[in-house]
Amino acid sequence: MSDQVAGASLELRSAWLGAARDRLVDELDRVLGDALRLEGRRRPPWSEWVAISDFDLTGRCAGRFAHPDPDSSPRSATTLLTRALAKLALGAWDGTESPGSALRRVLPTITEPTWVVDALEELDPAARVAVQSSAEAWMADVLTSVRGRRDLRWQVARSRVEVPGRSIRLAAACDARLGDPRRPTTLLVHSGRLPDDAHDAVVAGFVSLVVCFWGRAVPERVRLSSAGTGIARRVVVTPEVLDRGVDRIVELASHRAVPDAAPLTPGGWCRWCHRLEDCTVGRAHLEPGA
Amino acid sequence: MDGVHTGPEAVVPLAVAVDDALASVPPDLVDGAEQVLSGLLASVDDRARSALDRVADRLPAGVVRVPKGRIADLQRCERLAVARHLRPDGRPPGRAALRGVALDRFVLLAVGGSALDEPTAELLSVLDAQGEESLCDQVLAAATDDLGVFDDLVGPVESWRDLPEEWWPRLQTAATVSLADGRVVCSGRLDAELGGPLVHRAGVVVEVKSSSPSPAHVEEVALYALLVGWRDGVPPALVVRWYPFHGAAVMPVDAGVLESAATRLAGAVEVWVELLAGREPREVPGPWCRWCPDASGCPSSTAPAAQDAGADRVPGQVVDGFDDGEAEWEPPEDGVDT
Ligand code: SF4
Ligand code: SF4
Numbered sequence: 001m002s003d004q005v006a007g008a009s010l011e012l013r014s015a016w017l018g019a020a021r022d023r024l025v026d027e028l029d030r031v032l033g034d035a036l037r038l039e040g041r042r043r044p045p046w047s048e049w050v051a052i053s054d055f056d057l058t059g060r061c062a063g064r065f066a067h068p069d070p071d072s073s074p075r076s077a078t079t080l081l082t083r084a085l086a087k088l089a090l091g092a093w094d095g096t097e098s099p100g101s102a103l104r105r106v107l108p109t110i111t112e113p114t115w116v117v118d119a120l121e122e123l124d125p126a127a128r129v130a131v132q133s134s135a136e137a138w139m140a141d142v143l144t145s146v147r148g149r150r151d152l153r154w155q156v157a158r159s160r161v162e163v164p165g166r167s168i169r170l171a172a173a174c175d176a177r178l179g180d181p182r183r184p185t186t187l188l189v190h191s192g193r194l195p196d197d198a199h200d201a202v203v204a205g206f207v208s209l210v211v212c213f214w215g216r217a218v219p220e221r222v223r224l225s226s227a228g229t230g231i232a233r234r235v236v237v238t239p240e241v242l243d244r245g246v247d248r249i250v251e252l253a254s255h256r257a258v259p260d261a262a263p264l265t266p267g268g269w270c271r272w273c274h275r276l277e278d279c280t281v282g283r284a285h286l287e288p289g290a
Numbered sequence: 291m292d293g294v295h296t297g298p299e300a301v302v303p304l305a306v307a308v309d310d311a312l313a314s315v316p317p318d319l320v321d322g323a324e325q326v327l328s329g330l331l332a333s334v335d336d337r338a339r340s341a342l343d344r345v346a347d348r349l350p351a352g353v354v355r356v357p358k359g360r361i362a363d364l365q366r367c368e369r370l371a372v373a374r375h376l377r378p379d380g381r382p383p384g385r386a387a388l389r390g391v392a393l394d395r396f397v398l399l400a401v402g403g404s405a406l407d408e409p410t411a412e413l414l415s416v417l418d419a420q421g422e423e424s425l426c427d428q429v430l431a432a433a434t435d436d437l438g439v440f441d442d443l444v445g446p447v448e449s450w451r452d453l454p455e456e457w458w459p460r461l462q463t464a465a466t467v468s469l470a471d472g473r474v475v476c477s478g479r480l481d482a483e484l485g486g487p488l489v490h491r492a493g494v495v496v497e498v499k500s501s502s503p504s505p506a507h508v509e510e511v512a513l514y515a516l517l518v519g520w521r522d523g524v525p526p527a528l529v530v531r532w533y534p535f536h537g538a539a540v541m542p543v544d545a546g547v548l549e550s551a552a553t554r555l556a557g558a559v560e561v562w563v564e565l566l567a568g569r570e571p572r573e574v575p576g577p578w579c580r581w582c583p584d585a586s587g588c589p590s591s592t593a594p595a596a597q598d599a600g601a602d603r604v605p606g607q608v609v610d611g612f613d614d615g616e617a618e619w620e621p622p623e624d625g626v627d628t
Contacts, residue, residue, distance in 0.1 A: 078419055098458040098489075126412040127419035129402035130395070133461050134420075140460045140488070144522060148488050194353075194468045194475060228464025228477060230521040267352055 007220020014217040020242040027250045035257040050256040053171040058199050066255040066262035069274035081119045086135040087154040099139035142190045145225035145232045152176035161213040172210035182215040188223045204235035205245025311540040319544045323525045326545045330552040337556040338469040345567035354474045361558040366578045368571035373584040390500040392440040400450040446534035457484040465517035493526035507531050512551040515543045
């Protein structure tokens, strides 16, 4: 995770952030018109907000995104707990001890976030061992990707942003950062996503914008590491990269604004789609011999 | 090299078996293995690209996935591989596969220092925490039929306790290689890893097997050695197959182990790409016909007819007592992504 390449100046990165925020608002006005617009002081109920998160960026079927499954959240509570514990332990890691030692040392001291404390209390001993074991595996994997680097600031909380004037919420996670939280130099995102130049730029643009939305500047770069590969790649943040993130937000929001216009893209993923029963395109794709 | 079995008689602590084996691995063996890694990656990548190019006009969009179960099936019978992986029927795991699921979780509990006083209840807790709701249902059904269905697995798992902390024991880790610019992916989930470059110790990969030792398991762990080598830049010094009733089979990783694994992987990628592009799969009958989903309609099948085989030999179902680790259940995340 070398940061040898000089990034853009703070002034420039600050100007890019302002421009990206403005462009998001303008593009939503242009594409959505009054759809999903917040009117006056009335805030619609939670269920009417459109949520766009980093999990949605690389989905292959717009139709599926346009009609979300009301019963499912993008990540299980256990996965979120596992990641949070791993990052709390990484924050206290001494550079040589095993992930298990660091985690066991940190566990009795956790008081924040309270949802982590509550979730831990609900687990019986066997379930707790399972969660700890997953957290340790995740720690080892991410440490492999960053080659044991110790100066990273691990981020437990996801960043959430309400788009000004719209009932649209954005959410993104960066797993760690270098630099000041309001103007970081590097963001690290560790996920199961494999390297893909086109998607990498979208993810980097989206995460930069959401994590820094109310900060002072976008980061110089985003590091994307893929679970299990030991590979971390660098995306230098530029106005073009930020545009990719903004464009994807606008595209996804427009699918939710007019769900029935969202195109269907069938594939192997239809097998696990909540829409399969009602989706003739998806069912036809999975027919034997199709 | 098939490795050394420590035998079923005494429960040899895994830490002892690994320590003894590591002591006898010559350092030049590891160095030799490390040196071939990048060449092997380049050659498998090349073969994957050529395979994709040959059928570019016929290949459905999407990533071609070749996890270990698919590679093993492709080596047996192409039609079996297509039936199991290209048209999975969502059938739940059979009893043998469920015991494999249970064994992995008992290992997790033993390594984590948890008691195994009520194995089925503890298994259910772990599966629930892991979000495996349908597996919970299967475990409950199996335990309703046979209350002690998993109990015999608990004793042998004791040998996993007290792994040295300085080895950084970690379970269910991922090792993945992305080939041909991400168009082909081979991923594995390793039951256990010890040591490795972060720990500044020789790496060890342990695969937990609930069935009897089989040559296919040797190929599996060799593939894992290759994937870990590509992930870490250094291959593990040892791969271990651990069987609850046969002990640990330890195999040092040399250049030859990695080369054969790379050859098998490249061959599997080539065949799977052709099958995805529409080539008719070849039929190669063998003992695997007994769990083939296509057995009832396949002219080459050697599976006994259902009426001869009894109710537990419905084609495609994992047969109780049919002792093959490859009857393992592939979870959805290993699904075909086309
Ligand atoms: S079934 Fe397939 S095509 Fe239909 S909405 Fe779901 S993912 Fe899209
Ligand atoms: S029945 Fe046997 S030969 Fe026929 S497809 Fe299945 S495994 Fe192959």
